[in-house]
Amino acid sequence: MKKAIQVGLLGLGTVGTGVVKILANNANSIAQKVGADIQIKKIMVRNPDKPRSVAVDDLITTRLEDIIDNPDIDIVVEVMGGEMPAKDYMLRALQAGKHVVTANKDVMARYGRELFAAAEENKLDLMFEASVGGGIPIIRPLKQCLAGNKISEVMGIVNGTTNYMLTKMTNEGLDFEEVLAEAQAKGYAESDPTADVGGLDAARKIAILASIAFGARVSVDDVSVEGIASLSKADIGYASELGYVIKLLGIAKEDEKGIDVRVHPAFVAKNHPLAAVQDVFNAIFVKGDAVGEAMFYGRGAGEMPTASAVVADIIDVARDIQHGVSSRILCTCFDQKPICPVEKTESQYYVRLLVEDKPGVFAAIAGAFAAELVSLNSVIQKRKVNCCAEVVLITNRVPDANLRSAIGIIKSMSVVNQIRSVIRVETETIG
Amino acid sequence: MKKAIQVGLLGLGTVGTGVVKILANNANSIAQKVGADIQIKKIMVRNPDKPRSVAVDDLITTRLEDIIDNPDIDIVVEVMGGEMPAKDYMLRALQAGKHVVTANKDVMARYGRELFAAAEENKLDLMFEASVGGGIPIIRPLKQCLAGNKISEVMGIVNGTTNYMLTKMTNEGLDFEEVLAEAQAKGYAESDPTADVGGLDAARKIAILASIAFGARVSVDDVSVEGIASLSKADIGYASELGYVIKLLGIAKEDEKGIDVRVHPAFVAKNHPLAAVQDVFNAIFVKGDAVGEAMFYGRGAGEMPTASAVVADIIDVARDIQHGVSSRILCTCFDQKPICPVEKTESQYYVRLLVEDKPGVFAAIAGAFAAELVSLNSVIQKRKVNCCAEVVLITNRVPDANLRSAIGIIKSMSVVNQIRSVIRVETETIG
Structure with missing residues (x-):
């Protein structure tokens, strides 16, 4: 048994600072759990002169070698973010015999397989609880607590920025641009909000969750992605009228057609537990053949929540070191499974369109849907806009391809x- | 590495049957995760002639020795329930060198310390994910995923029977006795519903959660318990009017006075995530210094959900066996902490009383509260009942002792x- 486990930190931004704080604040209880102190030995940063909110000046270095070639360091913690050079650094750390803990969804969603192979080859741990859902325990629950289940569905609100914006749009009747400006002013959205608003951040997270849930590697490139920029307050209003809220969901389902994995805004029934997830909170809903429905809820981002997950991984690796074991649970993607093309995925759809306000128009639209085998659940003529009428309809469950070709035909009418x-419309409710 | 891990099952009731089903249904994916088949070698039952819904006749025995003295068996899975003889059997299994997995809250809430000591002494695993929250991952999340946190509060709906009853009372305006009769008819409540309705089942679960959350042993005998039998539909109605729902909560908080641990019905603000937990669902809400608020939601009981958690533990122990490690995470109660006497615990309180409808009564009651240093948040005269008026009031946050002595004085007026x-009233909201 070691008396101290030494950590090398790659990066000292928001999450890295949080890790330093937690390891200091809760040093005693963490030492009890591990049976050894956890000490930060070195911290690699790009700019050593930047002012920091934690007193770690004597640990700072700009050289990767000071960490990966340091024989005292047991665990390398990567909290730099971004694909490169983070992925290379992690790979080099593993090749140098260091266990790796990372919060990096970008890397795990694209290079998971390669990193796991390196961890396995070198008999090391590779942990990434913080990569999805910030502080919410979700990776370990899926890999361990639900390991007896055949998981059929993982569906989640995994991006806090867009959930904050949608909550504002819903509760205050604001439009997208107004809310984005406010979120940027408050620091909830970045000055370049593309990855959040466009759905890429959520796509990375659902790729990671799908890989674990279905036991087959799903890359971010497999995810069909649509963001929230085109949502209007009118849609949010109609959703509410019809008993729904609009959420940006990461969805992964498996059936005989393969793995259906996508990110898009969706109508969620108000009585679904995900509908109540407000502001920057995240939640991940899981369906398994034994457990039924389960949901994990909490803060999906931020300094301390994300660092909470990173420190959990450090403690787990440290426990492994103390017990002389490693690679206990690595990649669980044992199978290869096809990705279901988005055209073949099935949903209900909400469609809002502006039509001429005259007899026969409803019939013509309904006919066009019927010709593409899209049956309608409900059609409602809402308000009049000049000479036109706004029509809102909800289809029954249909393949995406049929819906799209019906829409193509209707557009040209x-x-x-x-x-x-x-x-x-994600209609399924629980219970 | 073993090619097969052998399991001995103690009990073949609801949960045991679920375990047999999951191990059969998902045998392949479980074998991939473990790197070995998981096989049930023997099942001990009291009545070998009882008809079973799973075909395991050749595995049945009535002798404990066939399991604990069987050198082929690696893991003993206790799913008999009840304190005795289950606790003795588990202890004997550990002494015989078998890893133990249990779903038994009764035993873990009273004899946790003794069992962990036996596991540690014999270098074995002892896992109990199914003992709280059925299929909901909560033990591992607390022990591992939130291990970096100082947990200040665990609060949960941990009894499905009473939550079903309270949901019915709330949604359909029914009274306790009506709902109990219906729950019994549906099989959601047992013919002797005492442990559920009286709060003992929830007390066992919150004792287990508190022990893990605060790193100090809390026994079921430390829990202050009050059930739901005296709740009326009038209280539920007033709660709703005031912006609350009534839930039976298990609550554990730690502050400088010690560990405050109790089970009782409570007003929960409608915007708190626990308020939305309906029917037989359970949810556990956790506050930590790093993670902030997190919640775990799912099916808290039933054959397959509970078996899901048992099988997760079996898989985890099997992974340990395959990697030649054991006792990696056992008892985490490293400290001894005082239990805060219930008189010293603080809450807001809702009080409903029937008073004479004449001038000066309000003032007299308010004066009696004030004399015991209980300040009032709101006082509302509701309806008249014959010559009397019904008064509903909510206090500010006060020690339980002050509230009780004020009530004593008022009662005698x-x-x-x-x-x-x-x-x-558990007022704190999130965010």
Whole structure:
């Protein structure tokens, strides 16, 4: 048994600072759990002169070698973010015989397989609880607590920025641009909000969750992605009227057609537990053949929540070191499974369109849907806009391809002025 | 590495049957995760002639020795329930060198320390994920995923029977007795519902959660317990009017006074995530210094959900066996901490009382509260009942002792007809 486990930190931004704070604040209880002190030996940063909110000046270095070639260091903790050079650094750490803990969704969603192979080859641990859902325990629950289940579905609100924005749009009746400006002013959205608003951040996270849930590697490139930039307050209003809220969901389902994995805004029934997830909170809903429905809820980002997950991984690796074991649970992607093309995925759809306000228009639209085998659940004429009428309809469950070709036909009809929105409806409720 | 890990099952009731089913249904994926088949070698039952829904006749025995003295068996899975003889059997299994997995909250809430000592002495695993929250991952998340946190609070709906009953009372305006009769008819409540309705089942679970959360042993005998039998639909109605729902909560908090651990019905603000937990679902809400708020939600009981957690533990022990490690995470109660006497615990309180409808009564009651240093948040005269008025009030946060002595004084006042209800208000909201 070691008396101290030494950590090398790659990066000292928001999350890295949080890790330093937790290891200091809760040093005693963590030492009891591990049976050894956990000490930060070195911290690699790009700019050594930047002012820091933690007193670690004597640990700072700019050289990767000071960490990966340091024989005292047991665990390398990567909290730099971004794909490169983070991925290379992790790989080099593993090749140098260091266990790796990372919060990096970008890397895990694209290079998971390669990193796991390196960990396995070198008999090391590679842990990444913080890469999805910030402080919410989700990786370990899926890999361990639900390991007896065949998981059929993982569905989650995994991006705090967009959930904050959608909550604002819903509760205050604001439009996308107004809310984005406010979120940026408050620091909840970055000055370049593309990865959040466009759905890429959520896509990385659902790729990681899908890989674990279905036991087959899903890359971020497999995910069909649509962001929230085109959502209007009108859609949010109609959703509410019809008993739904609009959320940006990461969805992964497995059936005989393969793995259906996508990120898009969706109507969520108000009585679904995900509907109540407000502001920057995240939640991940899981369906398994034994457990039924389970949900994990908490703060999906931020300094201390994300660092909470990183420190949990450090403690777990340290426990492994103390017990002389490693690679106990690595990659669980034992199978290869096809990705279901988005055209073949099935949903209900909400469609809002502007049509000429005259007899026969409803029939013509319904006919066009029917011709593509899209049956309608409900059609409601809402308000009049000048000479036009706004029509809101919800389809029954249909393949995406059929819906898209019906929409193509309807768009070209002379009585149809504009297709304003097409949004999936995730209707299934629990219980 | 073993090619097969052998399991001996103690008990073949609801949960045991679920374990047999999951190990059969998902044998392949479980074998991939473990690197070995998991096989049930023997099942001990009391009545070998009882008809079973799983085909395991050749595995049945009535002799404990066939399991604990069987050199082929690696893991003993206790799913008999009840304190005795289950506790003795587990102890004997550990002494015989078998890893133990249990779903038994009764035993873990009273004999946790003794069993962990035996596991540690014999270098074995002892896992109990199924003992709280059925299929909901909560033991491992607390012991591992949140291990970096100082946990200040665990609060949960941990009894499905009473949550089903309270949901019915709330949604359908029914009274306790009506709902109990229905729950019994549906099989959601047992013919002797005492342990559920009286709060003992929840007390066992919160004792287990508190022990892990605060790193100090809390026994079921430390828990202050109050059930739901005296709740009326009037209280549920007033709660709703005031912006709350009534839930039976297990609550454990730690502060400088010690560990405050109790089970009782409580007003929960409608915007708190626990308020939305309906029917037989369970949810556990955790506050930590790093993670902030997190919640775990799912099915807290039933054959397959509970078996899901048992099988997760079996898989985890099997992974340990395959990697030649054991006792990696056992008892985490490193400290001894005082239990805060219930008189010193602090809450807001809802009080409903029937008073004479004449001038000066409000003032007299308010004066009695003030004399015991109980300040009032709101006082509302509701309806008239014959010559009396029903008064509903909510206090500010006060020590339980002060509230109780104020109630004692008020009860003896000539203008006070009856104290109808005293219910705690758990006001804190998230975010």
